[in-house]
Amino acid sequence: MSPDVRIAIVGSGPAGLSAAARAAEQGVSHVLLERADHPSDTVFRFQKGKFVMSTPDALPLRSPLPFAAGRREEVLAGWQSRVVELGVSFRANAEVKAISGRRGDFTLSLADGGSVRAETVVLAIGLQGNINRLAVPGADLPHIQYQLDDPDEYELERIVVIGAGDAAIENALALSRRNTVYIANRGDEFARAKPANEQAIMAAISSGRIVPIWNAETLRAAPGSIAFSTPDGETEIACDRVIARIGASPPRRFVEACGVAFPSPDRDALPECSAQYESNVPGLYIVGALGGYPLIKQALNQGYEVVEHILGNPVEPADAPILRKKFEGLGNVAVDDVLESVRNRIPLLSGLNLLMLREMMAEANIHRLRRGDTVFRRNDYTNSLFAILDGAVDIEVDPANPDRRVRLDAGAFFGEMGLISGRRRNATVLAASDCVLVEIPRRTMLRLRAAVPSVRAELDREAAIRQIQSHIAPGLDRDALAAVADTAEIRSFAAGEALFNEGEPGDALYLIRKGSVAVSRRIGGRETVLSYAPAGHYVGEMALMTDAPRTATVRAAVACEAVRLEGEAFKSLIAGNPAIRASVEGVFRDRLAQNARMGEREGAGDVLGFLLSQGIGEATDVLVIDETLCIGCDNCERACAGTHGGISRLDREAGPSFAALLLPTSCRHCEHPHCMTDCPPDAIHRSPDGEVYIDDSCIGCGNCERNCPYGVIRMAAPAPAGRSLLMRLLFGEAPETEAQDDAPKKAVKCDMCRGIETGPACVHACPTGAALRMSPEVLLSVRERPI
């Protein structure tokens, strides 16, 4: 029996739709299978009128489907008319349950019992998975819905949200602004949710804004109500609407069942594919978000390319022109040759497959430097990683003595400290000869570190040695450190977790490499914070020096990573090196003195504890208002709005305060910005001066707003022009007006007034001197003083 079609495409998102359109254009027999009753379900479900961005702008579009930035409706209409025009063979309501077979003879079994036979399969199902539905009588009633497109659509309704995850919490919170909201949780806590969401929902529950139903098993739904069984018996709630957010089965299980392998058990891992998007199952291709390309334009391009690959047509990857341009400065060399030499010469990158390497190089920059040129300076806030392709660099390790330099040759990498700690560069690097460097952006490097074990191992090992060299034993070479370095172990700690506890035997030294820790002691039955140590400092030396039990507890103030060094190895290191012993003793004495000072000062530890509990331990620059000076005039907010298109990025009143110190809701420019973690267009950056800012390529997806634990980002449309100075003098400030609903919203946050010479406008415009921005080191050391 011969196959029905040459290509079966599963999923009609941008990638699948584009593939089908290209197949139709090429006159190849195909079928496009879609589980929903319309194509492009994900884009279809975007909020009505949502503005769709077309990043990355540099990437040329290569698809039979049109695509430019515009409203959701325009984008969908453009695709629809082209799909009709090309005669794409589209089957709606065709959910694929299983795929079996191999190249030339695949069978796709459908949920309705039918099947499709195809020579090749293109899997373009995205990452959303199948939404779980309630398995109770009445689950299909019209008042039960499984997602929420626009919370502002509902008003004055009684709504029951079912679920305990982030989606349920976010829906419940958004709905509670205008409705009476219940949240039904099968358990009695929200431990699965992100900490910020957990806090927000618990706050909403304790203030009574949302009514919880704990340990609730859904029993049945009837028109206008839903019933749960709870430990107190059965309860039926009359409601206008039920929103069940009880998760989705991730597509991974389905994909694995098709025979596709994943490189790691990591939740975020994506299947491994060849440069032609072919998975380990010959004839089964994977494109779109599931293949690691989450942006619409990338997916459209891949849909086109994958069909060309299947047809055996030579097709240059869409990134080839970008790479060629990047490599221009290297002379007349082929793209593939450069890629090959990068992989051969730089051991750190030798474990990358070709696709990863291409992607990395498309995001990386190539620098050709002359002898003596500066790569970066000490205290710069850049956080990319450099690898030496050709030539050599010198590192000025000692600011006091610029002549003391360490040479790194071709193949080596540097800049990993800034990458790991998220802090300022701790050395200046100069070109020691004419050289060629590959600069890999932070985000690309973090992705590689997560995906490729060899990159992680190499990076961590080298970083640990260099950190010991620069923070504990300056001047010692790697041979002398070998015994200690071999015991080095990278440990991660969640915020609040103890590295070690008071009274425990001291068996190791911890060198903080990311985040910061709080040192505390039990005084009068209460844990009192004595000091804080940021990345680049070590803790635990006291017990090792005195051979006594730990005299203090050290906890991660924020999520942190430490290099753990075996105590015995460390002791023998200092025993043989009087200079190092002296410097460790110096740190030890300072700490003793500070602990004594803090112990004596009533309340000082409480202030330190408060600041650390507010996440100051991961900040780089904090707005702090002295409440003894603040007159509540809000000139700070007006100055912020006045210098940022009419939208204030600061909420003075909304922030915790303690001992007359107010931390307003305003960006702290974290060492490892949470907002950066999941930004599809990579629009969030850190400038060399340290400000974290969002550039114009923001697509308004809201990920950063959700990821920020401090609530300092909001989605806003450009504000209408404000009043002129004369009008403000005569009639006062205009109230902040809401922009029209349909204007595209983008993320806005504090950029510390980068580009404005006088510095942060909020501080500059404070009439009484109450508002100050400062680094946590300054803030935390000052708070040791008497209040």
Add this chain to the structure above:
Amino acid sequence: MSAPVGRVGLHESFLVYRRYRYLKAACLLVLVAAVAYAAHSPAHAPNGGTWLGYALGGASGALVVWLAWFGIRKRTYGAGAAPLRGWLSGHVYLGLALVVVSTLHAGFQMGWNVHTLAWALVMGTVASGLAGVAVYIRYPMLLSASRLGMTVQDLLSQIGEIDRECRAVGLPLGDDVNAVLVRSSEETRVGGSFRRLISGRDPSCPTHAARLFVERLQAGGDDERIRRLHAHLVRKEELLDALRRHVRIAALLKLWLFLHIPLSVGALAAVAAHVFAVFFYW
């Protein structure tokens, strides 16, 4: 180790800006003016028409314009080399110096004319400004303490929440109770009249009346609903108190401006009239 000037050590009040730079400048200005005035012996009594009179008048006029410019500087954001607290520091100290300089300019000659009117308005403006400084020193701490660690929005929404709860709890109770509760939730006002705003009290607060009413009921017998109602109303009064205190302090922090700004506009106009009169009708 002890904290430097100022309580926190890093924050620097406008009064101490750059180690009292403007206080020093103002003292110097006053000193120079006073010495010149003492050394100067004009043919007639000291007045604005001598060379020193013109010099002091010029200085006073320039100061008045510069002091008034503060209103514009305050609303220009992200510009100017000196921070606004520097400007306010200068505004306060040099404004005080103006009292001496302009009085010396007048040579202590007062009368019922436009010249003295200008002087008087300047003095009034400075006096109202001093009241502002006093308010700025005294009230900020009370302002934040008044909010009980919540934002105004939080306070309002908690009050709204309690109102809803009260209505729900009170529903099965008698009409009289419900009437009182409706009044408490619909007619309770924060501020409203000047007196209520500034006193931070409302003697005829419907919530207060409701609490007293419920307390009388409570005396009549133990009822779970009445007890809950009472607890809610006590909490609501507490929140209302906080809100009224907050609104009161926020109002006090702005109240003086309602004198200071009109007086300064008047002073500016009168000074202009004074200068015009001097040069065209003398």
